Amino acid sequence: MNKPFATVLESATSLQNKTGSWKTVRPEYVNRLPPCNVTCPAGENIQQWLSLAQEGKFFEAWKVVMQNNPFPAVMGRACYHTCEQTCNRGRFDGAVNINLLERSIGDLAITNNWEIEEIGTATGKKVLVIGAGPSCLSAAYFLRKYGHEVTVYERHLEPGGMMRYGVPPYRLPRWVINAEIRRIINTGVKLYCNKRVQNIKNEMRNFDAIYIATGAHVPAKIDVEISGKTNIFDAIDLFKKLEDSRGENTFELGKKVLVYGGGNTAIDAARTALRLGAENVKIIYRRTLEKMPAHDTEIQEALQEGIEVLCLRCISMIDGKKILLDKMDYDAENNLLSKNGDSEVIAADSVIFAVGQFIDSDLFRNVEGLVISEKELLEVDKNMMTGLRGVFAGGDVTPGKRTITDAIGHGKKSAKCIDAYLRGIEVAPNVKTEVANFKKINTSYFKKIEPLKVKKFDDLSFEEKDISLPKEKIISEARRCFSCGNCFHCDNCYGYCPDNAIGKSRDGTLTFNYEYCKGCGICSCECPCGAIKMVSQID
Amino acid sequence: MTSLTIGNRLDDQDAAEQSKYDRHNSLTSGHRACQGCGEALAARCVIDAAHRVTGGNIAVVNATGCLEVFSCVYPENSWRVPWLHSLFGNTAAVATGVASAFALAGSKDTRVIAQGGDGSTFDIGLGCLSGMFDRNDDVLYVCYDNQAYMNTGVQRSSATPVFARTATTLPTKGYMGNSIGTGKNVPAIAMAHGIPYVATASIANIRDLEEKISKAILLRGSRYVHVHVPCPLGWGYPPSETIRMARMAVECGLFPLFEAENGVLVGSTPVDNPKPVDDYLRIQRRFAHLFGKNASPDSIEALQQIASRNIEKYRLSGELSHE
Numbered sequence: 001m002n003k004p005f006a007t008v009l010e011s012a013t014s015l016q017n018k019t020g021s022w023k024t025v026r027p028e029y030v031n032r033l034p035p036c037n038v039t040c041p042a043g044e045n046i047q048q049w050l051s052l053a054q055e056g057k058f059f060e061a062w063k064v065v066m067q068n069n070p071f072p073a074v075m076g077r078a079c080y081h082t083c084e085q086t087c088n089r090g091r092f093d094g095a096v097n098i099n100l101l102e103r104s105i106g107d108l109a110i111t112n113n114w115e116i117e118e119i120g121t122a123t124g125k126k127v128l129v130i131g132a133g134p135s136c137l138s139a140a141y142f143l144r145k146y147g148h149e150v151t152v153y154e155r156h157l158e159p160g161g162m163m164r165y166g167v168p169p170y171r172l173p174r175w176v177i178n179a180e181i182r183r184i185i186n187t188g189v190k191l192y193c194n195k196r197v198q199n200i201k202n203e204m205r206n207f208d209a210i211y212i213a214t215g216a217h218v219p220a221k222i223d224v225e226i227s228g229k230t231n232i233f234d235a236i237d238l239f240k241k242l243e244d245s246r247g248e249n250t251f252e253l254g255k256k257v258l259v260y261g262g263g264n265t266a267i268d269a270a271r272t273a274l275r276l277g278a279e280n281v282k283i284i285y286r287r288t289l290e291k292m293p294a295h296d297t298e299i300q301e302a303l304q305e306g307i308e309v310l311c312l313r314c315i316s317m318i319d320g321k322k323i324l325l326d327k328m329d330y331d332a333e334n335n336l337l338s339k340n341g342d343s344e345v346i347a348a349d350s351v352i353f354a355v356g357q358f359i360d361s362d363l364f365r366n367v368e369g370l371v372i373s374e375k376e377l378l379e380v381d382k383n384m385m386t387g388l389r390g391v392f393a394g395g396d397v398t399p400g401k402r403t404i405t406d407a408i409g410h411g412k413k414s415a416k417c418i419d420a421y422l423r424g425i426e427v428a429p430n431v432k433t434e435v436a437n438f439k440k441i442n443t444s445y446f447k448k449i450e451p452l453k454v455k456k457f458d459d460l461s462f463e464e465k466d467i468s469l470p471k472e473k474i475i476s477e478a479r480r481c482f483s484c485g486n487c488f489h490c491d492n493c494y495g496y497c498p499d500n501a502i503g504k505s506r507d508g509t510l511t512f513n514y515e516y517c518k519g520c521g522i523c524s525c526e527c528p529c530g531a532i533k534m535v536s537q538i539d
Numbered sequence: 540m541t542s543l544t545i546g547n548r549l550d551d552q553d554a555a556e557q558s559k560y561d562r563h564n565s566l567t568s569g570h571r572a573c574q575g576c577g578e579a580l581a582a583r584c585v586i587d588a589a590h591r592v593t594g595g596n597i598a599v600v601n602a603t604g605c606l607e608v609f610s611c612v613y614p615e616n617s618w619r620v621p622w623l624h625s626l627f628g629n630t631a632a633v634a635t636g637v638a639s640a641f642a643l644a645g646s647k648d649t650r651v652i653a654q655g656g657d658g659s660t661f662d663i664g665l666g667c668l669s670g671m672f673d674r675n676d677d678v679l680y681v682c683y684d685n686q687a688y689m690n691t692g693v694q695r696s697s698a699t700p701v702f703a704r705t706a707t708t709l710p711t712k713g714y715m716g717n718s719i720g721t722g723k724n725v726p727a728i729a730m731a732h733g734i735p736y737v738a739t740a741s742i743a744n745i746r747d748l749e750e751k752i753s754k755a756i757l758l759r760g761s762r763y764v765h766v767h768v769p770c771p772l773g774w775g776y777p778p779s780e781t782i783r784m785a786r787m788a789v790e791c792g793l794f795p796l797f798e799a800e801n802g803v804l805v806g807s808t809p810v811d812n813p814k815p816v817d818d819y820l821r822i823q824r825r826f827a828h829l830f831g832k833n834a835s836p837d838s839i840e841a842l843q844q845i846a847s848r849n850i851e852k853y854r855l856s857g858e859l860s861h862e
Binding site for chain 1: 542543544545546547548549554555557558559560564566567568569570571572574575576577579580583610612613614615616617742745771777778779780781782783786
């Protein structure tokens with residue numbers, strides 16, 4: 001021992017002092033579910049494709065959209081974007097304009113002819129899809145991706161279902177529908193239009209599984225006394241005729257038009273009437289404006305176009321051009337409606353009914369196993385299978401929200417269930433993940449940025465306004481995303497750790513070094529997006 | 540556009556030193572600072588930034604205090620730079636000597652940093668510090684201000700804010716903690732010496748802290764940087780909230796961020812819509828008595844006035860903004 005006086009220990013670095021033993025909780029990187037993804041009826045991974053769009057990787061972003069939804073350009077127009085209603089940024093400076101971003105990326109895919117590349121290995125199984133609406137085509141697309149052979153029978157002259165026959169062209173131009181359907185057909189889907197299935201049992205001999213999504217195209221009728229010469233239309237028939245005449249205005253709606261109903265179809269019908277030359281369009285709805293089932297953005301846009309909504313009224317008699325409206329009230333329990341005895345008469349040249357649609361159940365009657373519920377819907381189990389083994393159903397024909405996005409979600413889910421059925425395996429359950437709500441966001445790390453404002457309608461034509469964003473704008477709007485619940489490599493955890501207990505590699509990968517982590521939790525607290533969870537050491 | 544986070548995956552240029560994979564980690568792991576120590580974090584940021592701009596050509600002199608105690612426990616040491624500790628009160632003088640020695644030896648490019656807590660800076664070493672400023676010795680002095688003597692058990696220093704509870708200013712009936720009218724402002728004292736550079740910084744704004752250090756280290760003469768470092772133990776808040784605490788002190792105006800050159804205020808970080816001091820005080824145990832049943836609203840009002848005066852004095856409403 002040749003050491004200076006009083007020195008007995010070798011000098012050393014503090015690295016030999018493993019302070020990790022102090023901790024009672026430890027941080028872990030997690031992927032929490034962003035609220036937008038939770039509410040997307042098609043189950044899109046919105047945060048993930050926004051993240052790619054932030055880097056200008058539009059093709060990659062599009063591929064991520066396509067993992068869950070084969071109709072980005074359609075959805076970017078016709079979806080009611082529940083994602084934006086729950087977007088955490090909405091509570092900060094305004095939701096990210098996800099809908100417009102999806103549309104812009106969808107349009108990029110169409111203009112650049114991006115095609116679907118990944119098709120699963122052929123299984124040799126044959127699936128028949130009855131109908132060619134959004135749900136059917138979504139199912140067809142995913143079934144192709146699973147490797148099955150898909151045949152589609154559509155009774156109309158063209159595919160698209162409610163996308164084509166239920167959404168007016170100013171909201172959804174036909175070239176968009178055609179392009180996105182063509183892309184699905186190009187994966188090898190056999191589509192036969194103008195072909196009506198007569199007997200499901202017969203078809204079961206030719207196919208290993210069947211998916212029924214024939215929609216709800218039959219207009220509901222309600223009890224209204226009608227006399228005299230009156231122009232009466234059903235909204236859905238109006239749309240269909242308009243579509244089949246390729247937009248030619250052969251209708252004599254007159255100047256004053258009443259639309260009866262409170263759903264999205266009623267709003268579409270009213271706005272279509274305006275575009276067909278009506279000057280005064282009123283919507284008659286029996287509850288209050290707040291209770292209207294139509295989506296708020298749709299109502300607002302209709303009001304902006306000058307459409308009037310007469311609430312708490314129902315049509316009780318139509319006599320020529322005189323329409324008798326009974327006024328309604330809420331009863332003491334504030335939920336039941338009753339006529340309050342008051343009424344008024346207004347004049348109208350035509351009345352359009354938009355009070356709901358029923359399914360065409362002819363195909364299902366007398367088929368053993370298929371059950372029509374009291375609500376006139378086809379019953380399915382939790383795996384979308386009807387009472388008939390191997391026959392699945394989804395979309396508007398089954399219980400659901402009746403939006404195009406929900407239909408696409410049904411198609412995706414059904415394809416997964418059909419695939420499991422064909423392979424004889426259990427349907428893989430969805431893994432429940434914790435949601436990254438607003439409390440998980442540390443807003444100190446975000447600057448307030450005005451959300452993108454887009455004026456969609458400035459004239460009343462059936463032409464769509466071209467509002468798709470240029471690439472720079474896609475990037476800047478996508479960069480407003482908080483990336484809720486998913487690390488976006490801001491390096492806050494790495495930079496703020498007082499103990500250097502987070503390692504960063506050259507490529508940016510971050511890892512906790514639990515040997516030194518004292519479990520203070522600064523990383524979790526300062527994570528802008530809630531992607532670090534503190535976990536107890538004890539259990 | 541600069542981001543507010545430490546790094547930025549979308550733009551390499553827009554990233555703080557602390558986000559770099561090859562940062563020096565001047566204060567390495569295994570040190571014995573408490574969980575969530577603001578001072579340990581600040582010290583690493585400061586020395587790493589200085590290390591980067593000087594290419595590692597630095598020497599550090601450390602005063603007695605938390606930082607010294609937790610970073611060199613015999614026989615271990617956490618420093619990855621030349622580092623020297625002498626006494627509690629003489630740090631500035633030792634640093635002066637070290638700087639002179641380098642100058643005499645011809646190592647003019649070696650930069651000397653002196654560092655200590657508020658105890659050694661405000662109280663015990665103020666004489667030596669004033670002397671260093673007076674002679675305009677070529678040293679960057681960094682004070683990590685956690686507002687009390689923490690490692691000895693949270694006794695009051697002259698940096699302790701008024702009304703704060705410490706072991707030596709326990710609130711009792713008729714006594715609301717640290718007396719109003721006491722304490723001193725060392726950044727202002729430094730400015731009064733007319734030294735080339737004085738700045739305040741916060742660990743809630745690491746980009747700003749790094750910029751100030753990177754600038755100060757390359758200047759000549761006496762420079763003083765004062766860093767606000769919350770202490771979970773002494774202030775009484777959960778260790779995870781250290782950065783939040785620092786941020787709130789800045790956002791209410793109680794800790795102004797500014798720069799002064801040759802005794803003149805030249806820039807400050809604007810505080811948009813200053814937050815009330817309540818939010819900041821309420822979450823700290825050292826101020827809990829201000830909100831208890833014997834509390835008087837006057838004391839919170841007095842602290843609010845200090846914040847408001849800072850906003851005026853350091854022109855935090857934006858007119859000296861660099862941005």
